Amino acid sequence: MQRIRPISGAWLACYAELLLALDATDRRLRFGAPATDAAVRAHVAALTARGAMVLAMFRDGALAGAVELAPDGTAVELAIVVAPPARRRGIAWRLLRAALAVARGSEARVQILAENRAMRRLAVRGGFVLRPSGAEMLGVRPLERRIGGNSLAAA
Numbered sequence: 001m002q003r004i005r006p007i008s009g010a011w012l013a014c015y016a017e018l019l020l021a022l023d024a025t026d027r028r029l030r031f032g033a034p035a036t037d038a039a040v041r042a043h044v045a046a047l048t049a050r051g052a053m054v055l056a057m058f059r060d061g062a063l064a065g066a067v068e069l070a071p072d073g074t075a076v077e078l079a080i081v082v083a084p085p086a087r088r089r090g091i092a093w094r095l096l097r098a099a100l101a102v103a104r105g106s107e108a109r110v111q112i113l114a115e116n117r118a119m120r121r122l123a124v125r126g127g128f129v130l131r132p133s134g135a136e137m138l139g140v141r142p143l144e145r146r147i148g149g150n151s152l153a154a155a
């Protein structure tokens with residue numbers, strides 16, 4: 001059984017473990033730059049104080065992936081990770097749709113390393129407009145953007 005829900009408290013420690021288990025390449029893709037274990041722990045520890053929300057996907061009781069929604073002025077910045085064994089099953093897409101449903105009413109943004117083909121495909125499918133910025137693509141999803149003609153409010 002799969003379901004998505006916000007996590008806090010002890011589950012954030014599980015989320016940190018998911019991030020710490022990523023190899024160096026995936027960590028760089030996730031954070032946009034190499035990240036030490038200490039930096040990953042500090043990032044997760046600061047989420048609540050920053051007013052960020054984490055939506056997690058559970059498969060058979062285990063955390064299979066998560067999306068962060070971090071306030072950035074009037075916009076919401078999204079960042080997704082899926083555990084390697086759970087990839088290519090549409091989990092990131094479901095997390096993205098869930099995050100956009102929560103963030104409706106705000107502009108959504110995403111920063112993607114240019115080489116990150118999977119995340120670029122997801123962002124475009126999700127209605128983000130991508131523009132290059134150095135080694136990254138900055139994605140912005142304006143408020144009125146819809147997927148396939150359907151409002152995300154119905155996602």
Ligand SMILES: CC(C)(COP(=O)(O)OP(=O)(O)OC[C@H]1O[C@@H](n2cnc3c(N)ncnc32)[C@H](O)[C@@H]1OP(=O)(O)O)[C@@H](O)C(=O)NCCC(=O)NCCS
Pocket residue numbers: 026027029030031079080081082083086087088089090091092093094110111112113116117118119121122125
């Ligand atoms: C990017 C990531 C979240 C995708 O997770 P996922 O659950 O495998 O993604 P999905 O199964 O929902 O697939 C999403 C799309 O990406 C495509 N895709 C997935 N992995 C891919 C890969 N390695 N290369 C190219 N395309 C890929 C899928 O085909 C799908 O596109 P389509 O439906 O148009 O064919 C996952 O690979 C990951 O955690 N990577 C490391 C962290 C990261 O890069 N996070 C993004 C930070 S902005």
